[in-house]
Amino acid sequence: MTTAGTRKKRSERTIEEYLLSEQQLEDMYYHMLLARRLNERMLALNRQGRAAFVIAGVGQEAAQVGAAMALKRGTDYLAPYYRDLGMNLVFGMTAREAMLNLLAKRDDPNSYGRQMPSHWGNTERRIVTQSSVVATQFLHAAGIGLGAQMRKDPLVVLTCCGEGSTSRGDFHEALNFAAIHRLPIIFYVQNNGYAISERNEKEMPVPNVADRARAYNMHSAMVDGMDAIAVYQTVRPAVDQARNGGGPFLIEAKCYRLWPHSSDDDDSRYRPKKELEEWTKKDPISSFRARVETDGIFPKADLDEIEERVEEEVREAAQWALMQPDPEPEDALGHVYKEL
Amino acid sequence: MASMTVIEAVRSTLDEALGRDDRVFILGEDVEAGGVFRATEGLAAKHTGRVIDSPLAESSIIGISIGAAHYGMRPVAEIQFADFIHAGFDQLCSEASRWCYRTRGDAYLPMVVRTPWGGGVHGGQHHSQSIEAYYAHMPGIKVVAPAFPADYRSLLRAAIEDPNPVLFLEHKRTYRLIRQEVEGAPAETVIGRARVTRNGPDLTIIAYGLMLHESLAAAETLSSEGIESTVVDLLTLNPIDRETILESARATGKVLIVHEDTLTGGLGGEIAAMIAEHAFEYLDAPIRRVAGPDIPPMPFHHAMEDFFMPNREKIAAAARELAAY
Structure with a gap:
């Protein structure tokens, strides 16, 4: 990064404690901010009537970016869920592609306009195609893990869901199978407090999703999902362990959905205003910025420069994507079966 | 020329597929012990690590096969009785049948789900069903239901080599009832022809x-x-x-x-x-x-x-x- 401001002398001990290089910390901030600004622009396009539907990960950027950065791009697999814009960005999705996806443009590499927005998938980048049905991807992750184990490929699969998905049978069937076979999988649950309107206590009789691991004789961890650095520091050793044959991990990131469920949801019907205000104070992006600035990792001017770069990238991406071709009506046909 | 029953046709074709291609593996309930109809008898010992017992959870058998196929393996899942496949309906309907369509062929699933179907065996409500109409309604999944041992051989081989999900229906009443003289390797055939x-x-x-x-x-x-x-x-x-x-x-x-x-x-x-x-x-x-x-x-x-x-x-x-x- 260009050093636009005067760098404060920082303590070597501090950067060591982060377990992340300066470059990684910069990437972390950049990807979290890019995810946030993209989601904000997407919602604006929705309100302008230019995008039919938005489902976002606002509030979960630290949980997503911190975890995805613990993986090896090009080697490891990601089986995400619909809020995982931040993860996709870390795995190589560009701002332009995110906008093509939102607008269901012909060239959206996720589904070419065939799926709703935020239904990710990119075979080349090892991002597994997903549906709207929750938790099904946990079994796909188990299958990839089984294949990798059979072929002795040293890779890890990270699959995600919200805590709402953990009530489904596929979640439990996947954990059970993965634990029996000690598959290299990170089952990563972003507990954002709500399954649309249902709070945790309506979803499960245990206080933490991570408690479920005990029943499957599986490693587990809980982490503050509003803290990208803590997330990385938790997920990275689990990934290393899984890669080296240590078996699967269930990790619960406690975070918060700062926005309504989707652009069609009105959360004032069920969410106490006070609660939202309290969590807004813990915003993962502003707290990251405050920490690295206070610790003297980056001077303010550098961080401002990243903000400006992201703003411009998002503005340009939206403008560009709006001009891109839509699918032809007849593009609905074809590719029902693979022909080799 | 050898006289072969339907179950022998299935078993020999699975054996050949496992021998020919190390991406092929079998996943299902009791398959390591040979399965309740003995379709996989002897295969676990011969093909070490590629005949895998699953827990009694049909959605997982199919969902894990989807993941493995996406990864490049050639899973052949066994659902012990077709009557129990409906627990995996969601994985077949919402996922497998649309995998190729929703990625415009960027991703695809070379997988087979074999399952015994049909009545006439005193199986009552849950060991006798014909399930084909539910699944043949899904664009994106091929459904095959042969009658003669030679066709079981050629179509099972074709199903395993097909880049798409194939539901391979084996009529359980015919397993040991129907015999046919079968010669050599399975005939080259195409799924989709009557x-x-x-x-x-x-x-x-x-x-x-x-x-x-x-x-x-x-x-x-x-x-x-x-x-x-x-x-x-x-x-x-x-x-x-x-x-x-x-x-x-x-x-x-x-x-x-x-x-x-x-x-x-x-x-x-x-x-x-x-x-x-x-x-x-x-x-x-x-x-x-x-x-x-x-x-x-x-x-x-x-x-x-x-x-x-x-x-x-x-x-x-x-x-x-x-x-x-």
């Missing part, structure tokens, strides 16, 4: 699985009475071979469709509609269907089971009426 197994000018009988054998037996009886039937073995239920069906319907002008599945919403309705739409001018009689009655399939007591099952007598009776029309 076969005319008997030729006759008076009417066409369309069937698959056990009912194909019953239809052939009925055709033999009818022949002795001077009624000569064409019998079409569908072999693939989705995508269905319209050409062969329509060609035969046009040639004989009278069509009888036979399936064990309950009448309403069964595959016969779709075949009848296809013929009515595209071969109406050639018909000399209304299309007839012989199928299971519209009750939950199927009662356990042998008398009630016999009542439920179509058979050669019921088929012959319907065919006589049709021939006389």
Whole structure:
């Protein structure tokens, strides 16, 4: 990064404690901010009537970016869920592609306009195609893990869901199978407090999703999902362990959905205003910025420069994507079966 | 030439596939011990690590196969009885059938789900069902239901080599009932083609699985009475071979469709509609269907089971009426 401001002398001990290089910390901030600004622009396009539907990960950027950065791009697999814009960005999705996806443009590499927005998938980048049905991807992750184990490929699969998905049978069937076979999988649950309107206590009789691991004789961890650095520091050793044959991990990131469920949801019907205000104070992006600035990792001017770069990238991406071709009506046909 | 039963045809083809391609593996309940019908007997010892027992959780058998196929393996899943596959309906319907479509072919699933189906074995409600109509309704999944051992061999091989999900239906009543002289490697074949197994000018009988054998037996009886039937073995239920069906319907002008599945919403309705739409001018009689009655399939007591099952007598009776029309 260009050093636009005067760098404060920082303590070597501090950067060591982060377990992340300066470059990684910069990437972390950049990807979290890019995810946030993209989601904000997407919602604006929705309100302008230019995008039919938005489902976002606002509030979960630290949980997503911190975890995805613990993986090896090009080697490891990601089986995400619909809020995982931040993860996709870390795995190589560009701002332009995110906008093509939102607008269901012909060239959206996720589904070419065939799926709703935020239904990710990119075979080349090892991002597994997903549906709207929750938790099904946990079994796909188990299958990839089984294949990798059979072929002795040293890779890890990270699959995600919200805590709402953990009530489904596929979640439990996947954990059970993965634990029996000690598959290299990170089952990563972003507990954002709500399954649309249902709070945790309506979803499960245990206080933490991570408690479920005990029943499957599986490693587990809980982490503050509003803290990208803590997330990385938790997920990275689990990934290393899984890669080296240590078996699967269930990790619960406690975070918060700062926005309504989707652009069609009105959360004032069920969410106490006070609660939202309290969590807004813990915003993962502003707290990251405050920490690295206070610790003297980056001077303010550098961080401002990243903000400006992201703003411009998002503005340009939206403008560009709006001009891109839509699918032809007849593009609905074809590719029902693979022909080799 | 060796005489081979259906179950031997399945087992030998699985054995050959495991031997030929190390991406092929079997996942299912009790498969390491050989499976309840002995379809995988001896395979776990011979192909170490590639015949894998699953927990009793059908959604996981199919969902894990999806993931493995996406990764580049060639899973052959076994669902112990077709009656239990519905726990995996979501994985087949919401995921497997759309994987290729929703990525425009960037991703695809070379996987097979084998499962024993059909009645006539005193299996009651949950060991006798015909499930094909639910699954043949899904674009994106191929559904195969052979009748003869040689076709089991060639179509199972084709299913394993196909880059798409294939639901491979094995009629459990025929496993040890039907024998055929089978020679050498499985014949090269294509999923999606029906076969005319008997030729006759008076009417066409369309069937698959056990009912194909019953239809052939009925055709033999009818022949002795001077009624000569064409019998079409569908072999693939989705995508269905319209050409062969329509060609035969046009040639004989009278069509009888036979399936064990309950009448309403069964595959016969779709075949009848296809013929009515595209071969109406050639018909000399209304299309007839012989199928299971519209009750939950199927009662356990042998008398009630016999009542439920179509058979050669019921088929012959319907065919006589049709021939006389």
